[in-house]
Amino acid sequence: xxxLCLSGSLRANSSxxxxxxxxxxxxxxxxxxxxxxxxxxxxxxxxSQEVPEAVANFRKALTDSDGVLIVTPEYAFGVPGTLKxxxxxxxxxxxxxxxxxxxxxxxxxxENAMHALLLTLRAxxxxxxxxxxxxxxxxxxxxxxTEVTDGDLKLxxxxxxxxxxxxxxxxxx
Ligand SMILES: Cc1cc2nc3c(=O)[nH]c(=O)nc-3n(C[C@H](O)[C@H](O)[C@H](O)COP(=O)(O)O)c2cc1C
Numbered sequence: 063x064x065x066l067c068l069s070g071s072l073r074a075n076s077s078x079x080x081x082x083x084x085x086x087x088x089x090x091x092x093x094x095x096x097x098x099x100x101x102x103x104x105x106x107x108x109x110s111q112e113v114p115e116a117v118a119n120f121r122k123a124l125t126d127s128d129g130v131l132i133v134t135p136e137y138a139f140g141v142p143g144t145l146k147x148x149x150x151x152x153x154x155x156x157x158x159x160x161x162x163x164x165x166x167x168x169x170x171x172x173e174n175a176m177h178a179l180l181l182t183l184r185a186x187x188x189x190x191x192x193x194x195x196x197x198x199x200x201x202x203x204x205x206x207x208t209e210v211t212d213g214d215l216k217l218x219x220x221x222x223x224x225x226x227x228x229x230x231x232x233x234x235x
Contacts, residue, residue: 063230065223066127067097070134070145070175077201081168082133084210085219093227095131098123107150117151124157129230130188131223133166135201136175141182149182159187162233164194164226166219168201189233193225 067086071078086095103116113121124130134145152158163183167176176197183190196218198204204212210219 063092063128063227064094064096064126065129065131065226065230066123067095067131067133068101068145068148069097069099070132070142072102072144075207076135077205078133078135078168080205080209081166081198081201081219084216085131085133085223088220088223090223090227096123096127101144101148104144104148104151107147109154120148121152121155121157124152124161127161128234129162129164129226130158131164131166131226132179133168134175134179136167136169136172139174141175141179145179146182149186153186156186158183160189160233162194162226162229163188163190164196164222164229165190166196166198166222168198170200170202172197172199172201189229191225191229194222194229196222 067082069078069082086097100116104120105114134142165179169175198215204210204215210216
């Protein structure tokens with residue numbers, strides 16, 4: 063089972079990356095985490111008939127995955143532009159339609175990004191179960207420079223990923 067992981071942050075020393083590392087360093091039977099780290103290479107969305115290579119690669123990575131895990135901060139009360147741009151590229155092509163998807167917003171607050179991201183994902187018919195969303199506020203107090211230090215957060219991350227895996231198994235019995 064392949065889970066494609068998308069990060070909403072391109073920053074060096076990203077807290078999102080630390081959260082993602084915590085998840086992907088966990089060994090789970092039959093689960094392969096693939097971190098897609100080319101979101102920053104996608105051109106700004108346009109609807110020309112010619113599909114840029116970076117966009118084709120992104121769409122294929124989504125198609126080849128059994129589920130998608132999005133981990134993102136909130137920037138300026140919204141979804142980071144890089145992530146929103148990537149989602150705009152699959153509105154009409156449909157790679158996220160019915161795709162089991164989990165959303166983790168890890169930020170100082172994060173409520174606005176969570177709300178906006180769920181609106182977007184529902185608009186493109188991603189399959190998001192109730193427990194596959196996790197809002198982590200005050201993220202900086204729950205990590206060190208290199209790892210997640212908060213025990214409750216570690217458990218919540220595990221639960222969210224387990225729910226995503228359960229959702230994938232439901233659609234692919
Ligand atoms: C440009 C910028 C804007 C931010 N705006 C918000 C915001 O509106 N709401 C919020 O909860 N946190 C905001 N933050 C704080 C980030 O959520 C926090 O620093 C987080 O750890 C950043 O994640 P990253 O290190 O993975 O990029 C902002 C941070 C940056 C750099």
